[in-house]
Amino acid sequence: MRILAGYQNPQYIDQLGRTWSGDRNYLGGRAEQAVYEPLVRAEDRNLWLQYRGGEEFSYDIPLKPGPHELHLHFAEPIYGVDPIAGGGETSRIFDVFANGANCSIRSIFLAMPEIQK
Numbered sequence: 140m141r142i143l144a145g146y147q148n149p150q151y152i153d154q155l156g157r158t159w160s161g162d163r164n165y166l167g168g169r170a171e172q173a174v175y176e177p178l179v180r181a182e183d184r185n186l187w188l189q190y191r192g193g194e195e196f197s198y199d200i201p202l203k204p205g206p207h208e209l210h211l212h213f214a215e216p217i218y219g220v221d222p223i224a225g226g227g228e229t230s231r232i233f234d235v236f237a238n239g240a241n242c243s244i245r246s247i248f249l250a251m252p253e254i255q256k
Contacts, residue, residue: 145192164200170189171191171216190216
């Protein structure tokens with residue numbers, strides 16, 4: 140399952156033929172458009188044009204019982220090169236929970252993206 144956070148259409152098929160569902164299973168936050176140019180080395184720059192933002196939001200994604208592998212992909216939409224809103228290291232700290240338990244990711248410090256000028 141692939142969910143494209145902030146994407147308002149039902150689905151998106153990327154340049155590699157993978158299907159992403161539109162943003163769903165979220166509580167809070169808001170869909171936003173990125174204010175920076177898409178990432179230079181992205182396989183499909185359209186994947187990085189929108190996001191879910193806000194002070195507090197969460198996703199509750201129903202899955203069938205059994206083992207699952209979780210991949211999270213991030214880009215910094217505000218605090219990148221020449222930040223418009225200040226910020227920087229430690230500005231994005233969060234936890235990831237699955238089935239009510241912390242997934243051993245206490246906090247993640249996101250690196251500045253390489254953006255196209």
